[in-house]
Amino acid sequence: MDWSLNGVGDDADFRARRGRYAGAAGAAVPVVAFAVPPAHLQLRKNLTPNACTVPFRRKGRVLGSRRCFVVAESDYAADDDSETSYSGTTNHGYAQPGTARGFGVFTRSQDSELERGRGRRQQAYRLLSDSRTFRFYDYLREAHFPKVALAEVPVDGASSLKMRGLVATAAIRAGEVICRIPRRLAICLGSEGENPGLPALHLLRMMTDGEAVHKYKAYFDVLPRPEMCQMTTDFYNDEELGQIAHTPTVEETRRRRQQLRDTFLQEFLRTGADYLHPQVAAQNLDHMPEFQRYLWAVHLVVSRALAVRTGDEAQRYLIPLLDMINCRMDSKHELRYRIATDEFVLIAGESVRRSEEIRIPYGGGFVSNDRLIQDYGFIVERNPADLLLFLPRHCVQRADLLSSEERENVRQECAAVLARQQQVLSVPSERIRAFNRAVVDAARKCIELLETAEEIQS
Structure with a gap:
């Protein structure tokens, strides 16, 4: 094997490192190595981990060798379309961001239940351990987020429904940096403006550009699918819009929808649809798969892109990991851009307990529900x-x-x-x-x- 274990803390602790080794048939197999036998893992198959010796390096120097145990990734990782983890396992801290993080569940104490004297109830968060999440962590290997991980969290008001969120795997002090994301890992969608259709078209072009796909594929794979993005008013039909009590919200939605249609139609006819008459295209727009994919890209821009001033003007950015944090309007956490290091930083504005979900205020924290339902599809x-x-x-x-x-x-x-x-x-x-x-x-x-x-x- 041509990869090594990196020391964490004292010499007895190691990070789990992902790599490849030649299997019995000589084919390369994705693996994860542990400094201790992974007996605490629930493997899909009753396999004995392969033991091997790898060089132990610290600060680039080879200090010796350590015996480690190799497990094929397919023996524990979920399928690409699955986002489940193994409830019978425990996260012992060997896995770190960018490697094999995400084994098992951990619990969060319910203080409200303790205050009411009902005893100590436990709520489990499932850390995401599917291969798409692993690849996403590997994409973020230059980022820094040692105390957080992606997990399944309950939807507000519907505990039976789950959504993706960011949770703390260790206690975080107020003023501590929660995560740092270099700007080169983010996707710049151009200048901030009123028309979200333009950055949406830019995003779609990137998703079909070979070089961009190769660079951002791991990030593109974890973005919400189109069927998960139909909760905003842009996807309401005329009957549903007529049921909204706030007339300005209805008028603004219709104005934006018309703006989006005009932007798409102009681009669609400009890029090779000369055979289609503009009037015919406008009449059949809602039935075109390209238009539905365009609306999906608009939703990604409106709900996930952040306007950040990195120079003379504000730019729209899709910032991986930060765009997966859910909303809490009274949250005190702050997102900043550091010019000196050219990175986006999330700073804890209040202390965070281990296994507590981390949330940020959308839109600066003082946003009315008409903006929330139009841009994000929920209300507070x-x-x-x-x-x-x-x-x-x-x-x-x-x-x-x-x-x-x-x-x-x-x-x-x-x-x-x-x-x-x-x-x-x-x-x-x-x-x-x-x-x-x-x-x-x-x-x-x-x-x-x-x-x-x-x-x-x-």
């Missing part, structure tokens, strides 16, 4: 920023700053929503119904603020 209950649905940003805390004409307009908008309250809260779609409930609550609060402001002025 009891969102204080929902006052922005009816009030200007500078008047959220000071409704008395509104002129008498502006107050009357706001009052009429709120009254129109409350007049349709029974209708909008009984729509069949649960997601739209939840958004309408947030709109109704915001309308009530706005009317209360206006009445309070008038009482103070009088």
Whole structure:
């Protein structure tokens, strides 16, 4: 074998390193090596690990040799389409980011249950251990994220549903760097602008460019599939849009959809579709596979790309790993760009316990639900920023700053929503119904603020 183990801590601890060795038939087989016999792993087959001796290096110097045990990757890793891990195993710390990380589960104490005196309940997070995740970690080998890993986490409000998230594998102090991602690993989609269709087309071109595919394939493979990206209002039909209680959200969605259609149609006809009449193409756009893939790319740009000012103007970036962190509006973690090291850094704004999920505030933390449902496909209950649905940003805390004409307009908008309250809260779609409930609550609060402001002025 032509690869070695790197020391971690004292000489007895090692990182698991991935490599290849010649099997019985002489074919190269993906392997993972451990400094101790991997008896704690549940192997798919009842195989005995192969023992071998490899050089032990530290800081480039060969200090000696160590006996290690080699297990074929196919004997423990899940299939490409599977994202499960083995619940009977335990993560003993041998695997590190960029190698064979992701064995087993670990538990998180439920403090709320302890406070209520129900005893110590345990909730397990499954660390993702499929081969796609392994390749993604290998793609991030130049990054630094020693205390976090990707895992299956419960969806808010639906514990039976799971989604991907970033969890802490060790305690993290406030002010500590959670992860560092070099900018060369991110994908630049061009300047920040109002039309997400342009960076989406750029992303699609990269996905068909041989050189870009070779460089970013491991990252492309872990992006959400098209069928998982149909929750935003861009994918709503006319009937569903008509069920939304907030008229500006409906108008903005229709305006953006028309903008996206025009952008795609112009590009589609420009790049070799001369045989198709523009009017015919426009009429059949919704049935074209290319257009559906384009909408998927738009969703990736809108929901995952971050606007970062690395020079004179802001640029859109898809930043691997950071774009997989879920949302919590009151999170204090901060994302920064360090010019000196040319890397994106996530800094802990508060302490994080081991096995706690790490979340960040989307859009700076004060974003109303109309933006969340349009760009991400979810809403936040009891969102204080929902006052922005009816009030200007500078008047959220000071409704008395509104002129008498502006107050009357706001009052009429709120009254129109409350007049349709029974209708909008009984729509069949649960997601739209939840958004309408947030709109109704915001309308009530706005009317209360206006009445309070008038009482103070009088």
